Structures are given as C-alpha cells and as structure tokens.
Amino acid sequence: AQSVTQLGSHVSVSEGALVLLRCNYSSSVPPYLFWYVQYPNQGLQLLLKYTSAATLVKGINGFEAEFKKSETSFHLTKPSAHMSDAAEYFCAVIRGEKAGTALIFGKGTTLSVSS
C-alpha cells in the first residue's frame, strides 16, 4: 500500500535561507507524487508533481523537488525563502497499484519564515 511520511511537523527558517521540507514515500509500484501548499483558510494549491518523466521537478513559486528512488524520498526545496512562503505543505501519493482515485497525504509541515 502507498503511504507518505513527512519528517518534521514544523520547520522555521529565516528570510533568504534555504527551505528543505522532507517527504519519504512507500510504494509497491512506481509512485506518482505531489506537493501541495495550503494557506490559512484556503484550499490546497498544487506546487509540483512527479510522474516519472524527470527526477528533478520544478514547480511554482521557485520550489522544486527531487525524486530519489534509492532513498524513497521526494524532498521539497527552495533556495531562498520569502515571507510569503509561510504556509502548510503537504506531500501526497496516488493511492493504489493501478492509477487513479485518491490521494494519500502526509500529515503536513508548517513552514514559518522570520525576517
């Protein structure tokens, strides 16, 4: 069965510092992986997706993630944090061995950015 684990429920960085949000997956088949961001009282916005085309995936707002099969990881990074990046971030995997249906989410990581 597919699952994702986000390490660290809360990450704090200074403005301009590197952002690293960790996600490890478990999957019996090649996974389809996603990162979403949620701002307070809003829905989830898709940051980027991995669908096996390339291991380094670039997303919106300067974020990118690297798929590492050997480490079963899909960590999210951004070279320089901005105050507007403060939000909750969710890693997700498509459930099931056949493509389709539900997303399985990690518990989320809250990113705080200080000036």
Place this chain on the structure above:
Amino acid sequence: NAGVMQNPRHLVRRRGQEARLRCSPMKGHSHVYWYRQLPEEGLKFMVYLQKENIIDESGMPKERFSAEFPKEGPSILRIQQVVRGDSAAYFCASSLQGGNQPQHFGDGTRLSIL
C-alpha cells in the same frame, strides 16, 4: 472564477441536523473527490465520483454520510444527524481525468457542530 467552487464556506449545524456541502468542479472536469481535514490528522480521502457514479467510497463512514454527483449540478456531500465529531474542514477536488492527473482543490467548507 474557473476554479473549484465550494459552498457554503462556513456551515454551523446543531447536533442531529443535516449538513449539505456543495462542490462545483472546474469547467470541463468530470472527476470529483471529497476529503476531510481534521485537526492533527491531516487530509483523509472520503469518496471519488464521476458524473452519476460513485467510483470509490472506501473512505466514507458507513453511516450518515452520502455523496452524489448528478448529471446536472454540483456534487453534494450530505451528512445526516450530525455529531460533534463531524466538525472539520471538508474539501472538494476535481480533475480532468482520473488516474494520475493533478487534483485541483476548492477552498473548503468549515463545518461546525454546536
């Protein structure tokens, strides 16, 4: 606004009442998913529907909860005889196709049970 539209944004019900949550998918999308977000638990899948069909309801509680996506109109998540534990944010997402297509989320309905 071409995004996923959910209404109401906030809904207050007393225990025992019924709650109806509506979701209009993005234009052209015929796949709808409902998720529930509880504090400290993250987002959990509830049900996946296509027009007039429930494809996967494995995440739905066995009682009091139902969902539909009629040929015309929005998808409806219905909770009968609400209890305090139903208080949560309910999110709808839609996709152009099933499979690994990205799901686009609405802003959610915050349900509060008095």
